[in-house]
Amino acid sequence: MSNLLHAHRELFKRSPDEQFDSMASLVTHCETERNNSRDIWRPPQDVRPRTQGDSLIIGAGSDGDLLLNDWSFSQICRLALVSKETVNRVAPDTASRILIDTMPTGSKPLQLMATNDKLRSVHGVAYSRLWNSQLLDTVCQAGADFCPPPPGMNGATGLYCGEQDLFCFLIDPTGWIEVGGEAFAPGFFVWNSEVGRRSLGISTFWFQKVCRNHIVWDAIEIMEFKRKHTGNISESLIEIGRMIEDLTAKRDARRDGFNRTIIKAMETNLGTTVDDATKALIKEGLPKDAVAKALTRLSLDGKPFTLWNLVDALTHENVSLTFAGDRLDADVKIAKLLTLAL
Secondary structure, eight states: OEEEOHHHHHHHHOOGGGBOSSHHHHHHHHHHHHHTEEEEEEOGGGEEEEEETTEEEEEEGGGOEEEEOHHHHHHHHHHHTOOHHHHHTSOHHHHHHHHHHHSOOSSSOEEEEEETTEEEEEEOTTBOOOOHHHHHHHHHHHTTTOBOOSOOGGGOOSEEEOSSOEEEEEEOTTOOEEETTEEEEEEEEEEEOSSSSSOEEEEEEEESEEOTTOOEEEEEEEEEEEEOSBSSGGGHHHHHHHHHHHHHHHHHHHTTHHHHHHHHHHHOBSOSSHHHHHHHHHHTTOOHHHHHHHHHHHHHHTOOOBHHHHHHHHHHHHTTOSSHHHHHHHHHHHHHHGGGGO
8 A cells, every 4th residue: 555645745835825615715726827828829029028127928819918937937948948046136137138049030930838928837839738628627527426525724625726837636535445444545636737838637546544644554566657748648637537537437436335245355365475476466467676676575474475565565666667557557557457367
């Protein structure tokens, strides 16, 4: 089993104005932002930094002047290949001259996204935006039974949206099942950024407890999907909806079947020796190094090589994999181990 810290980290980094008390209020906020936002396509020569009083602003040709926030200012500095820290230390008129002299030129347009009169992001032609409201539409349709966890310390709700990104932590309070005296329930995280701050993604899981710090304790069957904002990013909503629907379907099926499967998995041995268990796991397509580490962990703890113990140990090792694609592939293979108990 694994302890998930995603929501825990969000709880401590979000300011009060980024917290929402319900999905309805979060959806309304995201829809309002989308309705008040526009994409602006301008050649690099039209995107000109200049000063307005004591502020640095961006002129966008016939689309007018736009105020900067911290994220769009960072993007402008990266685009100009200058240090944000250096530009921050000089006067506004000096900063504008530095950026004017270093901004790129060329024929490929820049993609600017503005909400009202504020520039929120600057990207090249390869970037594809997915609005937070689009993601929430999918979440609400596929996961109608899911809601935020109990409030954490400082009143944190698990529902966050700021200038740079969105993060939602949702659980099904009616989905609890009993397995050997222990309770499990389904939950998931989803995240997105309209301005390129982070990828689009979802992580689904079954868990035993959520504390007031929003640490998810003893999570199993962790499945993750992530996608960069390129190409037809909106197609990813199909996969996200499918994963939530699968979680719901498993919840319904497991009200009866999960208990029987897990109990049988707790009783089914894949071997009495390390060699026997290794052969059985490799036959299921699991990587040798992960198998070796999992079996070593169980041997040191003095636990038998049951399906349940092996899934638990392999899930723990899988969290340390560097690449999301590798983790997803391993998650699928680990989850399939439980079918051996059917």
